[in-house]
Amino acid sequence: MPQSNNAVSLLCRGFALAIFIAPFVLLPSLSEFANLPQAAWLQLTTFVSLSIFLLSSYRKKEEATIRTSPLLLPMATLLLWCFVGLSYAVNPYEVIKRLLHLLAAGAAFFLVLQLYTSTAKAKILLWAMALSGLGVALIGIAQHLFGLSLIPQIAPPSATFANKNMAAHFVVLTIPAGMILFLLERKKFAYLLPMILALQTTYLIYAQTRASWLALCVELAFFAFFFLRFRKRNSLLHLSSRQKKGLVIGLLMFAGLISLGNGASFSGYKNITSRITQSQAYAKEPGRQVRFALWLNTLAMAKDHLVLGVGLGNFKNHYALYHDAVLKDQSFSVKRQAVDSHNDLLQGLAELGLVGLGLLSWLCLQTLGAVRFCLQDVRQEQQIITGCAVIGLTSFLVVAMFSFPMACSLPPFVAALYLGLLAANSSQTKAVPLPNTKTIGYGVIVVGLLLFAASMNYKELRGDHFLARFINLENEEKWPEAIMVGQKMVKTHPLRHQLLTYLGRAYMKSGNLARAEKSFQISLKTDPADINTIANLGAVYSMTGRENEGIKVLERVVEIYPEHWGALNNLGNIWMKKREYGKAETAFEKAAGAAPKNHLLWYNLGKAALKNGDTEKARYAFNRSIEMEPEWTVVKEMINQFSQ
Numbered sequence: 001m002p003q004s005n006n007a008v009s010l011l012c013r014g015f016a017l018a019i020f021i022a023p024f025v026l027l028p029s030l031s032e033f034a035n036l037p038q039a040a041w042l043q044l045t046t047f048v049s050l051s052i053f054l055l056s057s058y059r060k061k062e063e064a065t066i067r068t069s070p071l072l073l074p075m076a077t078l079l080l081w082c083f084v085g086l087s088y089a090v091n092p093y094e095v096i097k098r099l100l101h102l103l104a105a106g107a108a109f110f111l112v113l114q115l116y117t118s119t120a121k122a123k124i125l126l127w128a129m130a131l132s133g134l135g136v137a138l139i140g141i142a143q144h145l146f147g148l149s150l151i152p153q154i155a156p157p158s159a160t161f162a163n164k165n166m167a168a169h170f171v172v173l174t175i176p177a178g179m180i181l182f183l184l185e186r187k188k189f190a191y192l193l194p195m196i197l198a199l200q201t202t203y204l205i206y207a208q209t210r211a212s213w214l215a216l217c218v219e220l221a222f223f224a225f226f227f228l229r230f231r232k233r234n235s236l237l238h239l240s241s242r243q244k245k246g247l248v249i250g251l252l253m254f255a256g257l258i259s260l261g262n263g264a265s266f267s268g269y270k271n272i273t274s275r276i277t278q279s280q281a282y283a284k285e286p287g288r289q290v291r292f293a294l295w296l297n298t299l300a301m302a303k304d305h306l307v308l309g310v311g312l313g314n315f316k317n318h319y320a321l322y323h324d325a326v327l328k329d330q331s332f333s334v335k336r337q338a339v340d341s342h343n344d345l346l347q348g349l350a351e352l353g354l355v356g357l358g359l360l361s362w363l364c365l366q367t368l369g370a371v372r373f374c375l376q377d378v379r380q381e382q383q384i385i386t387g388c389a390v391i392g393l394t395s396f397l398v399v400a401m402f403s404f405p406m407a408c409s410l411p412p413f414v415a416a417l418y419l420g421l422l423a424a425n426s427s428q429t430k431a432v433p434l435p436n437t438k439t440i441g442y443g444v445i446v447v448g449l450l451l452f453a454a455s456m457n458y459k460e461l462r463g464d465h466f467l468a469r470f471i472n473l474e475n476e477e478k479w480p481e482a483i484m485v486g487q488k489m490v491k492t493h494p495l496r497h498q499l500l501t502y503l504g505r506a507y508m509k510s511g512n513l514a515r516a517e518k519s520f521q522i523s524l525k526t527d528p529a530d531i532n533t534i535a536n537l538g539a540v541y542s543m544t545g546r547e548n549e550g551i552k553v554l555e556r557v558v559e560i561y562p563e564h565w566g567a568l569n570n571l572g573n574i575w576m577k578k579r580e581y582g583k584a585e586t587a588f589e590k591a592a593g594a595a596p597k598n599h600l601l602w603y604n605l606g607k608a609a610l611k612n613g614d615t616e617k618a619r620y621a622f623n624r625s626i627e628m629e630p631e632w633t634v635v636k637e638m639i640n641q642f643s644q
Contacts, residue, residue: 007056008115008121009121011049011052011053011115012115012116012121012124012125013124014049015045015046015049015111015115015125016124016125016127016128017128018041018042018045018046018049019125019128019129019132019413019417020128020129020131020132021041021132022038022041022042022045022132022409022410022413023038023132023135023136023159023160023161023170023410024135024160025037025038025040025041026151026160027461027465028151028152029465029468030461030464030465030467030468031464031467031468031471032162032464033152033162034160034161034162034163034166035161035162035166035408035409036409036457036460036461036464037461038409038410039101039409039457040453040457040460040461042101042104042108042409042410042413043100043101043104043453043457044450044453044454044457046104046105046107046108046111046413047104047107047446047447047449047450047453048450049111050107050110050111050446051443051446051447051450053111053114053115054439054440054442054443054446055440055443055444055447064433064434064435064436064439065431065432065433065434066114066431066432066434066439067113067114067117067424067429067430067431067432068429068430068431068432069113069370069423069426069428069429070366070369070370070428071109071363071366071367071370071419071423072110072113074359074362074363074366075106075109075363076106077359077362078356078359078360078362078363079099079102079103079106081352081355081356081359082095082098082099082102082312082352082356083095083099085308085309085311085312085314085351085352086311088308088311089310089311089312089313089314090310090311090314090317090318090526090527090528091311091313091314091317091497091526091527092311092526093495093496093497093526094311094312094313094314094316094317095311095312095313095314096456096495097313097456097460098312098313098406098407099312100449100452100453100456101409101412102412103449104413104453105412105413105415105416106416107446107449108413108416108417108420109416109417109419109420109423110420111420112125112416112417112419112420112421112423112424113420113423113424113429116420116421116424117424119184119381119382119385122385122421122424122425123181123184123185125417125421126177126180126181126421127177127181129174129177129414129417130174130177130178130181130193130196131196132174133170133171133173133174133175133177133178133196133200134174134196134199134200136159136160136161136167136170136171136203137159137171137199137200137202137203138199138203139151139157139159139160140157140158140159140164140167140171140203140206140207141157141199141202141203141206141257143156143157143158143159144156144157144203144206145260157203157206157207158207159171159203164207164208164209165207165209165211165212165403166405166408166411167203167207168203168204168207168209168211168212169209169211169212169215169399169403169405169408169411170410170411170414171200171203171204171207171212172200172204172212172215172216172219172395172399173215173392173395173396173399173411173414173415174200174414175197175200175201175216175219175395176219176223176388176389176391176392176395176418177388177392178193178196178197178200179197179219179223179388179391180384180385180388180389181193182194182197182243182246183236183237183384183388184236184381184384184385186236186240186242186243187240187242190240190242190243190245190246191242191245191246191249192246193246194246194247194249194250194251195246195249195250195253197250198250198251198253198254198257199253199257201216201254202253202254202257202258204216205258206258210402211398211399211401211402211403212399214398214402215395215398215399216395218394218395218398219391219392219394219395222390222391222394223387223388223391226387226388226390226391230375230383230387234380234383234384235380236380236381236383236384237384290329290330290331291342291343291402292327293323293324293326293327293328293329293330293331294329294338294341294342294343295341295342295343295346296325296326296327297319297322297323297324297325297326297327297329298315298319298322298341298343298346298347298349298350299326299346299349299350300322300325300326301315301318301319301321301322301325301350302346302349302350302353305350305353306353306354307353307354307355308353308355309349309350309351309352309353309355309356310350310351311351312351312352313351314351315339315340315341315347315350315351316337316338316339316340317526317527317528317529317530318350318529319337319338319339319341319529320332320337320529320530320531320560320561321529321560323337323338323561332561333563334531334532334561334563334564334565334566337530337531339407340404340407341404342402342403342404343400343401343402343403344400344401344403344404344405344406344407345397345400345401347404347406348360348406367393367419367422369428370422370423370426370428371386371390371422373426373427373428374386374422374425374426374427375387377425377427382425385421385422385425386421386422386425386426389418389419389421389422389425390422392414392415392418393415393418393419393422396411396414396415396418399411459492459493459495459496460493462492462493463489463492463493463496463499466485466486466488466489466492467489467499467502469485470482470485470486470489470502470503470506471502473485474502474505474506477509479506479509479510480510482506483503483506483507483510483512486499486502486503486506487503489502489503490503497522497523497525497526497527498523498526498527498530499523500519500520500522500523501519501520501523501527501530501532501533501536503519504516504517504518504519504520504523504533504536505536507519508536508539508540513540513543513544516536516540517537517540517541517544520533520534520536520537520540521537524537529560531557531560531561531564531567532566534553534554534556534557534560534567535553535554535557535564535566535567535570537553538550538551538553538554538556538557538567538570538571539566539570541553542554542570542573542574547574547577547578550570550574551571551574554567554568554570554571554574555571558571562590562594563590563594564594565590565591565592565594565595565598565601566591568587568588568590568591568594569587569588569591569600569601569604571587572584572585572587572588572591572604572605572608573604575587575608576607576608576611581608581611581612582612584608584611584612585605585608585609585611585612585614585617587608588601588604588605588608589605589617591604591605592604592605592621592624597628599624599625599628599629599632599635600625602621602622602624602625602628603621603622603625603632603634603635605617605618605621606618606619606620606621606622606625606635606638607638609621610638618638619639622635622638622639623639626639
């Protein structure tokens, strides 16, 4: 595109700066305080950068030029197929949310293809990625060694990601950028870059994330293969004395750092040993490993929706129906339902079907073709960039096999950046003329996407802010205040119907059963297998005297998840009202079996058994209840009756 070198350089640096800043964008007032603001930052800065790039030809009379790649068509077709999912997905909101982020990642790929066309420009982006990974690693190390607590954490040391797995995945994905720079920056930073890599690797050991460890091993293996394979014809692969000394310094730093932490010597080595031992135990007893169940059940979902899939992002809206389809998922419970399969490749098959798998395979084949052309290139620096970009993409695939990077903000962007660098360095990439009217038209489309992204992200952030406040009020049982905040939450983000489940609970607790019923019914339109929402709706039916409707709804919950003790308890109460004491006893017995530490369930079982004439079971149930609540007078009176 006919732009001044200064303008291109400024845009290169500006976009690289946005990438560097992304993992440090946080909003602690949110429920999802890391992923949501990071996603918003990446989407908006990418669309702004692409808009500037395309619209800069507005005052120019000559034709614009853009760089094209064989990767563009399969990528665009795959994104289009994700969009088609809106027509059949049970939850279109999830499709829109995920697709918008993937569109932004695709825009990032296109920007890299257009802007970073030389080694000097590619270095700008690579430094941004490497330093960003270093910053995350340093924060995580400080959390592990010194108890740094300025940033909220769910599972420390999670740096700026709330979840240490996601932080580790990001760090391991940025390591190939440092590898490239280590080979390209032969003199200036020969000591610094190995130290950066040592710090990043140290954080990975502290985080104890096995998927990232495996990805790191794959990166090192691929780097060694590339180094040995191309060393004879690429002088950049002949390390200088400075580079060798830098490697020694980095190895010594790594060996020293991982022996620190958690008040025990050699803690890093112990982390490695314990995780390997744990993995061996899982391999011997697959039933202990929750992910085996997740993967097998995801395949069952994919089999039932083989061609089209269930729609992008809709895995979590269907998984309840498959949680024990092949192997019982021990992690599935009333309090916790899977939202990802911990294998993005299997989940992609379930969500996008064989059509999506075919399009992804097409993209992979075109990528391999681009790699072949790049590695045959006589330009040594391009070979280095290509080799390490391949390492980064391979690392992403490894992580995707054991986790859910596609559901997070940064990993898809990092993969898009590597893919863009690969395409920009390929001899298959061509510059083609494009009339200014078309270029400006594309720019207007991107501006439209920017405005849509701004609106969506405002609603996401604002709605999540209210959600965090609502959860605090719900925990404190301040129902009037919770309802006020919940109404604002739903009004701010009306597309996210699941928020109505939260509001419905507050209505139910405050006695406004009509509004609770309406909230639950709307929520179930986009999440029809949500066992807790269905159970709450059944409870509302029971409380409003519609026992038959309540039985029908609650039996649906038990059909999906037989251990749902809340639904079983409500069923038992309905049967007690209808004087069906045998059915009530059965329901309460199943409820107590599912939640054996709940004293109320044992008390209810005792009452039902007593009414049903089963005195021995009643005595046993009351005794179990009084063991948990020794001061419960009502149960004491029941037990005294048996004594008399």
